[in-house]
Amino acid sequence: xxPITFSERSLSEYTAKQLIDFIITQKLQPGDRLPNETELGxxxxxxxxTVREAAKILISRNIIRIERGKGTFVSQNPGVPDxxxxxQFVQNKSQLILELLQLRSIIEPSLAExxxxxxxxxxxxxxxxxxxxxxxAYKKHMDHSEFDVSFHTNVAKCSHNSVVDLIYPVLxxxxxxxxxxxxxxLVPETIDDHVAIIDAIARHDGDTARSVxxxxxxxxxxxxxxxxxx
Amino acid sequence: xxPITFSERSLSEYTAKQLIDFIITQKLQPGDRLPNETELGxxxxxxxxTVREAAKILISRNIIRIERGKGTFVSQNPGVPDxxxxxQFVQNKSQLILELLQLRSIIEPSLAExxxxxxxxxxxxxxxxxxxxxxxAYKKHMDHSEFDVSFHTNVAKCSHNSVVDLIYPVLxxxxxxxxxxxxxxLVPETIDDHVAIIDAIARHDGDTARSVxxxxxxxxxxxxxxxxxx
Numbered sequence: 001x002x003p004i005t006f007s008e009r010s011l012s013e014y015t016a017k018q019l020i021d022f023i024i025t026q027k028l029q030p031g032d033r034l035p036n037e038t039e040l041g042x043x044x045x046x047x048x049x050t051v052r053e054a055a056k057i058l059i060s061r062n063i064i065r066i067e068r069g070k071g072t073f074v075s076q077n078p079g080v081p082d083x084x085x086x087x088q089f090v091q092n093k094s095q096l097i098l099e100l101l102q103l104r105s106i107i108e109p110s111l112a113e114x115x116x117x118x119x120x121x122x123x124x125x126x127x128x129x130x131x132x133x134x135x136x137a138y139k140k141h142m143d144h145s146e147f148d149v150s151f152h153t154n155v156a157k158c159s160h161n162s163v164v165d166l167i168y169p170v171l172x173x174x175x176x177x178x179x180x181x182x183x184x185x186l187v188p189e190t191i192d193d194h195v196a197i198i199d200a201i202a203r204h205d206g207d208t209a210r211s212v213x214x215x216x217x218x219x220x221x222x223x224x225x226x227x228x229x230x
Numbered sequence: 231x232x233p234i235t236f237s238e239r240s241l242s243e244y245t246a247k248q249l250i251d252f253i254i255t256q257k258l259q260p261g262d263r264l265p266n267e268t269e270l271g272x273x274x275x276x277x278x279x280t281v282r283e284a285a286k287i288l289i290s291r292n293i294i295r296i297e298r299g300k301g302t303f304v305s306q307n308p309g310v311p312d313x314x315x316x317x318q319f320v321q322n323k324s325q326l327i328l329e330l331l332q333l334r335s336i337i338e339p340s341l342a343e344x345x346x347x348x349x350x351x352x353x354x355x356x357x358x359x360x361x362x363x364x365x366x367a368y369k370k371h372m373d374h375s376e377f378d379v380s381f382h383t384n385v386a387k388c389s390h391n392s393v394v395d396l397i398y399p400v401l402x403x404x405x406x407x408x409x410x411x412x413x414x415x416l417v418p419e420t421i422d423d424h425v426a427i428i429d430a431i432a433r434h435d436g437d438t439a440r441s442v443x444x445x446x447x448x449x450x451x452x453x454x455x456x457x458x459x460x
Contacts (some may be wrong), residue, residue, distance in 0.1 A: 013290075016290075020318070023319070024318060024319065027321060056287075057286075057290045060243075060246075060287045060290050060291060061290060061291065061311065063316075063319075074319075077315075077316060078316050078319045079311070079313055079314075079315070079316030079318065079319055080314065080315055080316045081291065081309070081311065081314070083309055084309075084310065084311070084314035084315065085307075085309070085310055085314065085393070085396040085397060086293075086307060086308045086309030086310045086396070088250070088254060088309065089253070089254065089293075089308045089309055090392075091257060095392075096392075096393070099391045099392055099393040099394075100393050102391055102393075103337075103391060103393050103394060103397070106336070106337055106340040106341075107333075107336055107337060110336040111336075161329045161332055161333060162320075162325075162326075162329055163315070163326070163329040163330050163332075163333050164329075164333060166315040166316070167315060167333070167397070167400070170397075
């Protein structure tokens, strides 16, 4: 592939950086509307077509998004792409699942403990709601992985740590893959574990929340390791 | 800002996705060279200028990079941007530092324990080397934060978990910010802690490695919390 010339790259990329600085210094929040191309061009001292090129770069990085007929807005989690750690490029997917589960086994017991310390009544209600959905899906022989993800994501949210909010969706990508590996065999244990974790969080019992979460994730790791060996 | 027309967006973005699929299905590894524009255009059934547009999108996502006069290559950590969780858009930076340190206090004691189990002789030598550099910088009243980052990053590497390798550089972004906050006051304690952690890793004593790392990170959290209150 022939290299893109320096001037061509630098102009749009320089403007993209300026546009990022504009968003930060103007303290634009997720969902806030950006000025139009002409106004931005004036503010950044470049032409409309350069603003447009820079905007394309920011769109591809999930910093801004376009709503047709409405304008251009700051994204919900600006700068966080769909796959921020490039898992799609990892070839050994079964190793990836085990390594993600190992990291989850390190993090999630502590998150469950923090959840028991910090969860509000409303958050506990939400946990019970998604758990009900999981049980319903299981009884109807439907795919439950979405509700499994919701449960773990909501426990993580109860930790009230906003970095966890950003990082957790990356780690939880294992769940649909794990469910595929375990063929749903562990669902009854999963439901029992989840209910025990919610109960512990509800009575603000951090030690129990931590220890049940630990058992829960390690059981999945053990199951997958055994399945891989066979 | 006027929306970019659908056809314009979709053609280059569709081709960008095709190009990602090409990299994955051809099992191209970091550092591998991509075919030239003409060949890629043929493989993907589009013109050279569309390939070029798609390549720009992949460059902006750090999936490929151009080396002038040499060609286009798969990036070292494809798809992982500089700031994958968008920390630059977080306004409350002192809260961000504390939340990152809270997450590090959850993860790093376990990583130190894994390091004690898995580190090779060569890796332990590397830990001692960077620790020597940190002490040297401190004695010469130079900025030591780079070597502090090296120490923690290398302990994380010793865990031999490739997801940790991807995620850790994101968490360690606190170090230069923390050093700024603590004004280097904690350096003597930092050096003692680091040496104790390396010694524990070297004699494969996971319990001690875990507990010293725990103390080390919590001391920083306590210091910053106290400094913020004052």
